[in-house]
Amino acid sequence: MDAPEDGQVPMDNDRKPREHCGLCGVTGGEGLLERLHDGLQAQQHRGQEAAGVMVSMDGACRLHRGPGLVEQVFATLPTSWLGEGGAIQRGISHVRYGTAGDSIAANAQPLLVDMAGITIGIAHNGTICNARSLRRELHAQGAIFQTTTDTEIILHLMARALMTRCRGRIWDAFEDALRQLRGAFSLLAMTADAMVAARDPFGFRPLAIGDFNDGAYIVASETIAFGVTGASTMREVEPGEMIVWDSSNRLESRRFAECTRRAHCIFEHVYFARPGSYVFGDSVYEVRREMGRRLAREAPVDADVIVPVPDSGMYAALGFAEESGIPLDMALSRNHYIGRTFIDPALTTTRCKLATNKLHPIPEALCGKRICLVDDSIVRGNTSRSRVHTLREAGAREVHMRVSCPPHRFGCYFGIDFPQREALFANKVPAADAARSLRLDSLAYLSRNGMLSCVRARRAEDFCCACFDGDYPVLPDQLDERPL
Ligand code: SF4
Structure with a gap:
């Protein structure tokens, strides 16, 4: 890198x-x-x-x-x-x-x-x-x-x-x-x-x-x-x-x-921590996989193949495939040699291009199929939109998307770098227009309760979910202060 x-x-x-x-x-x-x-x-x-x-x-x-x-x-x-x-x-x-x-x-x-x-x-x-x-x-x-x-x-x-x-x-x-x-x-x-x-x-x-x-x-x-x-x-x-x-x-x-009051960051389980870790008493791998199973029960889909977004959607996709009985296929291949890039944030076009180049669609796995893409979150929406476009270009007949946490609507004051609230996809696009905006046939998120039901070692109320529900366990000096 x-x-x-x-x-x-x-x-x-x-x-x-x-x-x-x-x-x-x-x-x-x-x-x-x-x-x-x-x-x-x-x-x-x-x-x-x-x-x-x-x-x-x-x-x-x-x-x-x-x-x-x-x-x-x-x-x-x-x-x-x-x-x-x-x-x-x-x-x-x-x-x-x-x-x-x-x-x-x-x-x-x-x-x-x-x-x-x-x-x-x-x-x-x-x-x-x-x-x-x-x-x-x-x-x-x-x-x-x-x-x-x-x-x-x-x-x-x-x-x-x-x-x-x-x-x-x-x-x-x-x-x-x-x-x-x-x-x-x-x-x-x-x-x-x-x-x-x-x-x-x-x-x-x-x-x-x-x-x-x-x-x-x-x-x-x-x-x-x-x-x-x-x-x-x-x-x-x-x-x-x-x-x-x-x-x-x-x-x-x-x-x-x-x-x-405990307020463990639930997003450690959804995305940040490595699947090989235990955090807050639970295996990240098991929680993430259970999130996929729960998502499949909450938002079933008629699809031919489950496609994880590598690497972040992998374990939720495994659980989704297991629960739904729909086969999993690695139809997006990641170029590990692009990795992170450090570029001027003003270069939006370049960044979008790099985002697209990082994941390569495999037409043989996609052509003529109804795809259900599984990812851990949608933040700004730009990357998801370009991925859907890529899948369609590669011949996918339908593209559905399932997300293993609720929509992000709020910033974080506790050490995670979210964009400004107004830049978050769930705030920019009304829920009724979200699928169309991403050029998806359908879009569904895991519910807040569904997400919290996947942890075992702690009670649901022991977690912070503020970036989803705005219920901040502690507030910064100034309420109008922008989260990180
Ligand atoms: S606001 Fe979200 S990212 Fe920040 S600590 Fe709470 S759950 Fe974690």
Whole structure:
């Protein structure tokens, strides 16, 4: 895949909403750097703009980060990290996307600062809803910010607490800072002799702990990081929980806030998380497949073949085919070598062309057939329209579409980059005209209740569905503030 170039905004060919970050931390054990690399790389889908890693070595913290994929950033690690060693005791790492206007270099994470003589690093997944008012307050007290990320606010809050209420107790200061935040934050932090994981009281974003048989621990956004490193899943970091691993790798659980309502992001199950992961206690693969089965029951179709949109619609399509008894065929083939492209967002024509080129129709599988296309979501509608056009050009007799979540009508304040509300397809086109607008013979979405019925480990009310129903579990500083 292409690396981003300075000054350009990363745009996904398929124009899906983007997760902002993925986390991986390891403390103790052998081959720590390799485990960090493998765990982070398995979560590359959560952010492809920049990556970073911070380690403690021989009692000192070191940081390496930069633009590009995990592989590219790790390829330029200082050679001193790679020597004889075994001297790395703990490390945290991060992949990220940015938003327009971000400085890729300055905002790459982990962020590392010196705080009253203690070096501390921090990495964050999510979005802090009261960032604007906290930043204003800190500015008024003389704080100087080096980045535009909300993550840096946590460090300033810590520094303030460290000098006042917490008197040099660094993790008490961290806890104090967490209590002042509202919104979505799964966090990893470390000093030279401790590592910490924490999750906001709603538990918006996933964060889980695994362990190795050599006494080491791993913390990651998704459990796929455990599978690839040989770790076993222990449990999730609970909403409102902070876990500290001290210099002897002893684990201490603290509760910095009560969890009065869970609000796990249901879109992790629909689209973001990898099918090989468990998030919020459920297998993403099983939930996604069940969504397809449920969709087939809610919106049956008269078709000859079920065609998944690769790769995002794959598992829902499997479930749909299974339930409906209609055969599945891979009639759209993906060109993996186009991958992501980083282009000027103004180049709409180029982007549409790239979107079309990424998926190739196979006429032999389509000609004269009634097709049911299964995808995980429709965001702006442009890509779906061009896909339908492609299928018809390749000879499909009818094209129906089934979507494994409800229509997106609202933005997200909790770490997902949706377009402006008015750009969302479901807001632009009345439901009665939606199929015609996409040149479909029929279009149906999975219902909200149907979607939530597919999770097992948690109750339906434990999920955030705000981008579908506008019911935000927590609101940002200003109600008119545009979601990410
Ligand atoms: S608004 Fe949507 S994308 Fe954002 S956290 Fe809630 S369910 Fe997830």
